[in-house]
Amino acid sequence: MAELTADGAEGADDAKAEGARQKVHIRTFGCQMNELDSGKMLRLLEGRGYESTDEPESADVILINTCSVREKPEQKVRSLLGRFKPLKDTNQDLILGLCGCYAQQEGGGLLRRFPFVDLVMGPDAIPRLPGLVMDVQEGRSRQLATEQLDRQDYPFTNDLVFRDDHKVTAFVTIQKGCDSFCSFCIVPTTRGREVSRPASEVVEEVRRLAGEGVAEVTLLGQNVNSYGLKRSGEPPFDELIGLVAEVDGIQRIRFTTSNPWDLRPGLVDRFRTEPKLCSYFHLPVQSGSDSMLARMRRRHTRAEYLDLVQALREARPDIALSTDILVGFPGETEEEHSETLTLLSEVGYDFIYSFNYSPRPHTPASRNQPDNIPKEVKQRRLREVQDLQATITRERMLAWEGKTAEVLVEGPSRKDPTWLSGRIGQNWIVNFPGSPRQVGETIAVRIERVLSNTFQGAVATRDTEGAGSALRVLN
């Protein structure tokens, strides 16, 4: 990223003098949902003649799409604003906006704390972004847009924004919000009530994406397993997958994220019957201890979770599993912690995401359960979780050596443009020598080397395909 220089500022003025398009710079934190939201914000502004820039110093609009689920969002926001404020001092017309979950959580407080910020908006206000920017530009004061649209006719149609970035993979929103209210989680507050997007809209968007060359879609929701259940006339999630699979050109389907307790047998069956469904499941568990799960308001037990894992593996023996682990939740005893460790060994996840608990405002835990696990204890437990998982992950990865798997080529490798990069169904990234013409193709690749978190391979030939590959993995 270019540093701020006087030249950069002058360059921006020159560009404007020539009547160049206005520029927007977007910084994104957080989950895939935020990434997708940032993409939508960009498309909406592109529709008004803006173009994207990686250089904040040449931007007319800077948007920070914030996340508040963990860690210290205020610090991140402060540090970025500290960087962008001098730009505002030299360019009075620069519009600075805070968007996303932290903006939703703090609302007008951010406008008070940061008097140079022009716009604070939550996720539900995204469709209004061009109008809000215009309002600021036309001098109609600073804008606050944090009202939530908690209604069944939530305007998902705004997701139907034309994409032209030639990507092979795409995210598709199928649901907004979450009604689960796990006691540690701020998402139901920041993203509001759960609403499922009508299946017809989802399929229409997938069709358009396929028409633009997208071969793999990831269906996104906070709890996809409850998709359609609260909206009469809509199919349940597993049937939605069936509808998406019928779209010509779609070769692979992924989804995230799932609540274990809403996982229906129909979805397990899809892994048996639907070859387009990738052999990968992210199934957040948080803890391996029943008492912990109850305190977290997760509505399942360890045994029920293990039953689901077994059912998924029976339905799709080569399925890769990942999870989220939350360490140091209030009251966590050594014994409860050790149950999480034994769960990791028992399941044998391919990889995990693990976090130290931090209280989030407006959550049941922050009100009722004091954050009483000392920081050093949390750190040590997190290290134990991560060290154990590193060993398991390594074993799981090494098991791929010599096997052949189908790779959907997503683009040239970042490090070497004469190599290609793509993923196997199990979500591992594979890099291998190839030509840019092969982007978008699904190629059988023999996995030859296991690096720290990716594989290196070579296009499989008749000879290598047979050799050493007991298993020819589809998707």
Ligand code: SAH
């Ligand atoms: N269903 C959502 C969950 C969002 S939160 C999804 O799409 O993934 C993602 C993960 O962040 C959770 O699974 C949990 O492990 C972690 N997390 C949530 N609240 C947290 C908190 N207060 N402190 C630390 N980690 C948290």
Ligand code: F3S
């Ligand atoms: Fe959060 Fe639990 Fe929903 S983790 S997003 S409240 S399923």
